[in-house]
Amino acid sequence: MEHNANRGYKDSVFNMYMTSNPAYLIESYNAIQDENYDLNTPIEINTLNDVLYKGKVNDLSFSLDNRYIVLYEHQATINKNMPVRVLLYLGRLLEKLLDRKSLYREKQIPLMTPEFIVLYNGQKPYPDISYMRLSDAFISQPHKNEEEPVPSVELVVKVINIGYGHNKPILEKSKPLQDYSIFTYKVQEYKDSGLQLQEAIQRAVIYCRENNIMQPFLTEHASEVENMLLTEWKLEDAIQIAQEEAREEETFNIAKKLLAKKFPLNDIVDVTGLTVEQIQRL
Numbered sequence: 711m712e713h714n715a716n717r718g719y720k721d722s723v724f725n726m727y728m729t730s731n732p733a734y735l736i737e738s739y740n741a742i743q744d745e746n747y748d749l750n751t752p753i754e755i756n757t758l759n760d761v762l763y764k765g766k767v768n769d770l771s772f773s774l775d776n777r778y779i780v781l782y783e784h785q786a787t788i789n790k791n792m793p794v795r796v797l798l799y800l801g802r803l804l805e806k807l808l809d810r811k812s813l814y815r816e817k818q819i820p821l822m823t824p825e826f827i828v829l830y831n832g833q834k835p836y837p838d839i840s841y842m843r844l845s846d847a848f849i850s851q852p853h854k855n856e857e858e859p860v861p862s863v864e865l866v867v868k869v870i871n872i873g874y875g876h877n878k879p880i881l882e883k884s885k886p887l888q889d890y891s892i893f894t895y896k897v898q899e900y901k902d903s904g905l906q907l908q909e910a911i912q913r914a915v916i917y918c919r920e921n922n923i924m925q926p927f928l929t930e931h932a933s934e935v936e937n938m939l940l941t942e943w944k945l946e947d948a949i950q951i952a953q954e955e956a957r958e959e960e961t962f963n964i965a966k967k968l969l970a971k972k973f974p975l976n977d978i979v980d981v982t983g984l985t986v987e988q989i990q991r992l
Contacts (some may be wrong), residue, residue, distance in 0.1 A: 741883035
């Protein structure tokens with residue numbers, strides 16, 4: 711197995727954990743895609759280390775058995791622009807993997823089959839399995855002719871909810887995914903009980919080490935994991951607050967427009983969810 715990992719960039723705990731043992735990637739892939747690859751199947755991690763999302767590397771790409779290029783992205787907040795981001799990422803990855811000169815030869819270049827997976831474990835409810843399509847963002851749909859192929863492009867991203875209590879059949883087939891799901895659940899559980907985030911993370915690490923959950927990894931990297939996860943969760947909290955403030959600002963703007971058009975206060979309350987007092991202060 712080839713394992714090319716470079717810690718010179720801002721990694722995520724998920725990526726660091728999953729690449730700590732390449733067999734974790736094969737086991738998770740088998741569970742997600744209902745395959746049965748041997749854990750010694752050739753694998754090469756080819757993540758583009760300079761691609762940052764929210765200040766850290768969130769994506770993880772690897773080739774499996776020289777047949778597939780698999781892109782994982784772990785998200786705590788769903789990003790609807792994943793298909794176009796994946797398209798750009800794939801282009802850069804192929805540019806890295808392919809010989810430029812071969813592009814101009816007559817013979818067709820064989821390509822490994824790309825597959826795109828988002829692994830979601832955020833707090834907001836989300837389906838166990840769903841799909842994002844690049845074409846969902848198209849302003850106009852491609853012209854279709856039943857007798858001809860559509861001269862356009864499509865890209866599909868599979869979204870799998872790995873939050874605690876979701877997709878049990880998948881998680882039960884992959885201990886690495888199941889362990890990570892439990893670990894993040896315990897952090898949230900301790901945080902919800904009133905502990906500060908740092909203490910919640912520390913308690914979750916202790917719990918998991920005592921219960922053989924991510925045990926070797928957490929034993930070796932406990933302090934690093936605590937620092938990384940503290941940064942990750944604070945960043946996610948900041949993003950969520952910013953999104954909520956943006957929605958609140960938009961709500962007030964809607965209320966102002968309705969007031970300007972002389973809508974009754976009660977109607978504005980119903981539409982925006984604001985109180986009469988909040989609307990009167992506008």
